[in-house]
Amino acid sequence: MSFINYASREINCKIVYYGPGLCGKTTNLQFIYEKTNPQNKGQLISLATETDRTLFFDFLPLDLGTVRGFRTRFHLYTVPGQVFYDASRKLILKGVDGVIFVADSQEARQDANLESLDNLRINLRENGFDLATVPYALQLNKRDMPTAMPYDLMFRELNVKGEPTFEAVATKGIGVFETLKAVAKQVLHELSKK
Amino acid sequence: MALMGSNLVMYEEEFDRINSILSRLWVDANAKIVFLVDKNGQQIAAKGDLEKVDATSLASLTAGNVAATDGLARLIGEKEFSILFHEGEKDNIHISIVAQRLILVVIFDERSSLGLVRLRVRKSAAELEEVLSQMASKAAQEGQAQASPFAEITDEDIDALFSE
Numbered sequence: 001m002s003f004i005n006y007a008s009r010e011i012n013c014k015i016v017y018y019g020p021g022l023c024g025k026t027t028n029l030q031f032i033y034e035k036t037n038p039q040n041k042g043q044l045i046s047l048a049t050e051t052d053r054t055l056f057f058d059f060l061p062l063d064l065g066t067v068r069g070f071r072t073r074f075h076l077y078t079v080p081g082q083v084f085y086d087a088s089r090k091l092i093l094k095g096v097d098g099v100i101f102v103a104d105s106q107e108a109r110q111d112a113n114l115e116s117l118d119n120l121r122i123n124l125r126e127n128g129f130d131l132a133t134v135p136y137a138l139q140l141n142k143r144d145m146p147t148a149m150p151y152d153l154m155f156r157e158l159n160v161k162g163e164p165t166f167e168a169v170a171t172k173g174i175g176v177f178e179t180l181k182a183v184a185k186q187v188l189h190e191l192s193k194k
Numbered sequence: 195m196a197l198m199g200s201n202l203v204m205y206e207e208e209f210d211r212i213n214s215i216l217s218r219l220w221v222d223a224n225a226k227i228v229f230l231v232d233k234n235g236q237q238i239a240a241k242g243d244l245e246k247v248d249a250t251s252l253a254s255l256t257a258g259n260v261a262a263t264d265g266l267a268r269l270i271g272e273k274e275f276s277i278l279f280h281e282g283e284k285d286n287i288h289i290s291i292v293a294q295r296l297i298l299v300v301i302f303d304e305r306s307s308l309g310l311v312r313l314r315v316r317k318s319a320a321e322l323e324e325v326l327s328q329m330a331s332k333a334a335q336e337g338q339a340q341a342s343p344f345a346e347i348t349d350e351d352i353d354a355l356f357s358e
Contacts, residue, residue, distance in 0.1 A: 003236040004343070007209030011343075012236045042250045047258070056258060059235075061250045064355040068343050072355060075235065075254065091261040095234030177356065185352045192344040 002097050002191060010071045013187050014095055015180070018120050019102035020112035021053070021081035024141040027170040028102060029060050029076055032180065035173065036062060054080040057092050067188065074184060086119065093127045097190070098135035098183040102170075103158055105140050105148035113158060131160060135186030138165040139179040144172075208329050209239065215321050216241040223314040224306035226285065230322070231256050231297045238296065252299070256289060260297050279308065290315055293323045 003012045017025040026046065033044040042061035049055050058078040065072060079089040093099075101120060103113040121131045140154050151167060159165055164182040168175025212230065220228045220241045227242035229249065235257035237249055259278065267275050278289040288300040288311050298319060300311050 003204070003232060003234070003238070005204045005209065005238075006343075007204055007206045014234060014236075043248050045251050045255065056262070059251070059254045059258075061254070067347060067351050067355060070343055075250075087265055088262070091258070091265060094261060095232075181352075181356050184355070185349070188344060188347055188352055192347045 002187070004070075004191075008071075009069055010073065011067075011191070012073045012075060013097040013184075013191075014075045014077065015098045015100065015183055015187065016093055016096045017076065017078040017100050017102055018089075018093075018116065019081055019141075020104060020109060020116040021083070023081060023102045023104040023109070023113070023116075024168075024170040025078035025081060025102050026052075026054055026058050028100075028139075028141075028168075028176050028179070029058050029078055031170060031173045031176045032062065032076065033060055035177075040064070053082065054078055055085070056080065056088050064184070072188075074180075074187075076180075081116065083115070083119075086123075089119070090123045090126060093123050093129070096124075096127070096129065096134070098137075098187040099124070099131075100137050100139060100179055100183050101158070102139045102141050102168075103154065105142045105154065106145050107147050107149050110149060110154075110157065117158060117160070135183055135190055136161070136163045137179050137182040137186075138163050139168045139170075139175060140165065141168045141170050141175075143167045143174070144169045203333075204238065208325055211325050212239050212322065213241070215318050215325070219300070219314055219318040223300055223302065223311045225300045225302045225311065227299075227301040229253070229299050230292075231299065233257055233260060233295055233297060242301070247301075256297055256299055260289065260291065277312075288312070288315060290319060292319045293326045296322065296326070298322065 017028055019025050029044060033041060040063045045059040047056035060076040062074045062076060064074060077092050079092045124131050138159055142148060155165055166175040166179045170176055216228045216239055229240035230238045231253040232238060235254040237253035240249055263275050263278055274291060276291045280287040285301055285303050290298050292298050298315060300315060302311055
């Protein structure tokens with residue numbers, strides 16, 4: 001749910017990274033944080049456990065510059081991927097403008113990918129959204145792993161509506177900005193319809 | 195502006211009114227910082243010593259805090275906990291929900307007191323609710339009269355955002 005402030009000429013949008021535990025959602029945010037100019041980013045906040053597993057969310061505010069005289073800000077959130085944090089995941093999807101699903105390419109994680117995708121569909125619905133219409137992109141992460149599944153197979157099983165799909169190695173930054181850009185584009189196009 | 199569901203759109207007039215309500219609360223409650231956030235974590239307006247804090251993070255964490263507390267309330271069968279209070283050694287945070295959608299945050303130290311803050315917040319919250327309901331009825335009357343500033347947006351505009 002974007003917030004347009006005509007008085008200060010600002011627009012804020014919320015993008016959520018979703019996906020199973022350890023798929024690389026936080027790594028995506030960390031890379032974006034590292035590669036963004038200091039004046040265009042806020043603090044990266046991680047509410048994580050002592051072992052660096054996301055407990056509630058990570059948050060990164062990103063200032064992308066101006067479009068049509070409006071300062072455009074994206075608030076990037078990740079959800080905790082572990083199954084038992086479902087109540088928290090639901091809360092973070094509240095008011096979302098766009099979703100990035102990060103899938104783990106390792107064959108052993110494909111069932112976790114599918115389970116998480118189902119969970120996304122349900123939690124979106126409970127927040128009044130529909131996966132079929134929400135701005136959305138798919139990222140196949142960890143393409144560098146030896147056990148990575150073939151792209152075509154993953155695409156067939158995980159791509160839900162022909163959404164833009166990217167191969168990524170988030171630890172090296174490959175595919176990270178491409179995925180974000182694809183969703184940001186859809187979010188801004190969606191705003192233009194309102 | 196519809197209060198629930200749709201996007202939040204703020205125009206100059208309401209923005210000025212909200213700012214003046216917050217300014218008055220800031221003075222009357224002897225607060226350090228007063229700010230208003232929506233439940234999704236977007237900061238709407240703020241007043242006080244903002245240079246010393248990261249307002250964006252404050253807004254997002256406040257919303258996360260309220261969302262988690264809302265979840266707790268539902269679990270035990272409450273509708274919501276309308277007030278949250280965090281007491282620190284020097285600074286305290288008073289959080290209250292306005293019109294089910296907005297979060298009013300007051301940060302104060304020993305120059306003020308919880309009682310004073312509660313009293314002033316109650317008055318300001320009522321005023322804010324009034325502004326919000328006026329915005330809602332105005333939005334209902336005008337309908338979709340105002341075109342989105344992004345109506346004419348092009349792919350080039352969007353690409354330019356990512357040019358760096």
